Amino acid sequence: MKRYNNNLIVRFIFNYPLFSQIMANGISELQGYDEEQKEMMKENCIVVDENDQIIGQESKINCHRDKGILHRAFSVLLFNSENELLIQQRAGEKITFPSVWANSCCSHPLYQNGEECGIEGAKKAAIRKLEQELGTYKDSVNPEDLTFISKMHYKARADRKWIEHEVDYIFVIKGNISINPNPNEIQKTQYVNKEKLDLLFEKSTKDDIKIGPWFRLIRDNFLDNIWENLDELNRIQDNKVHHMEELQ
Template identity: 45%
Template sequence: MSLQAGRRILREINSINHRFIKGMASQTGDDMEGLDPTQVELLAEQCIVVDEQDRKIGADTKKSCHLMENINKGLLHRAFSVFLFNSKNELLLQQRSDEKITFPGYWTNTCCSHPLNFEAELALDDNLGVKRAAQRKLEHELGISQDQVPLEAFQYLTRIHYKAPSDGKWGEHEIDHILFIQRDVDVKPNQNEVQSTKFVSSNELREFIDNSKVRGIKITPWFGLITQTFLYPWWKNLADIERFKDQETIHKLV
């Protein structure tokens, strides 16, 4: 895909997002009281609802997909997690802003979000839909421009199915597509999304996570699961990461 075509798709994505956000005004009420207005607007986005085999069965708002009352009834949606490494083989971490509705202030991998329910991000061939969503959110959350993270640079590895409550009301229940990418990028965080970032070596990450409880550092559950299960062997083999690709398996970690 050409850069011009990619930018056209991104403009279409942003236009669709804007229409969803405008529609959120009618959905805000007492249950949204005290939450950040920008984050509340994003709750109108249409996530892709899937079954346990990651087959689309419908769509619902980000709000509906993240309410524990719906999660406890089995509502499941598609997501992605990006792990971005620089040329020094260091991993970019982010600390989620305190304005986030789920897991505010938690440290996590580079970018974690959802493909949305429209054609560009529903595409399954070569995992193109989640890769387009990853481009979109890397720019939205971290200010990383599309040309710095071209679609062909993303490597899809596998999927995990997990469930995690954030508090009594909100949580996550996702089939999470894991994407690796190695690029040197310019990071300009959107403070409403990300309050801090840092690059770490694998040894630094081990120490960071091992000492997190003592230091009062919070780690997102999906990042913890991916780190415990997969991350370090993959990290050692960034030059040959494609051999770890597993298109068929969904690892159930709930």
């Protein structure tokens, strides 16, 4: 006859209501969201301090709920040969910031496969997501095609439940790259020049047009300089973490 550890049984029974509550909360928070998007919330982000030093890893859902946990992200700005910027409207299925307009591609390096290795790791993550989000062909974008510009630390609440708190690596790609956007990630794309982008931002203050807060910060603090130096991006590169005020 098997003997059971009574102490373990008592501890389990004592903790069971708390365990059940934790499990129920985790399920209920994602209830009603798209299945593909829910699955990606299990991925582990790279947790960092305000100087971008790695201090651990945490699930995407935990990094983006309640008060948020500071983690790494990246933003890609893709320009064609006409120096027009590709922008996207995020899919309605997205859990955080659905249907907002944003830069060409934005996501997170994960704590896996070398993506935690600074700039080069963020490039690996960017290439992975360019394929998954924008549908770029495999090997059509290589690490050397991505020019690192800078980093920004920002915090922006989406709603009462979800928040962004990130050290965002900003990259530029220049070239005519074929795309086939994933409808689960993106509902619209378009190339814009500076004037058209300014008009979109202007309309966002009046019409029902939403713009991602990270893209607004990139536009207000980096984009003009990038546009003016597209042929000499090395002139504007730095390895600083630019700390932005929290957006409401």
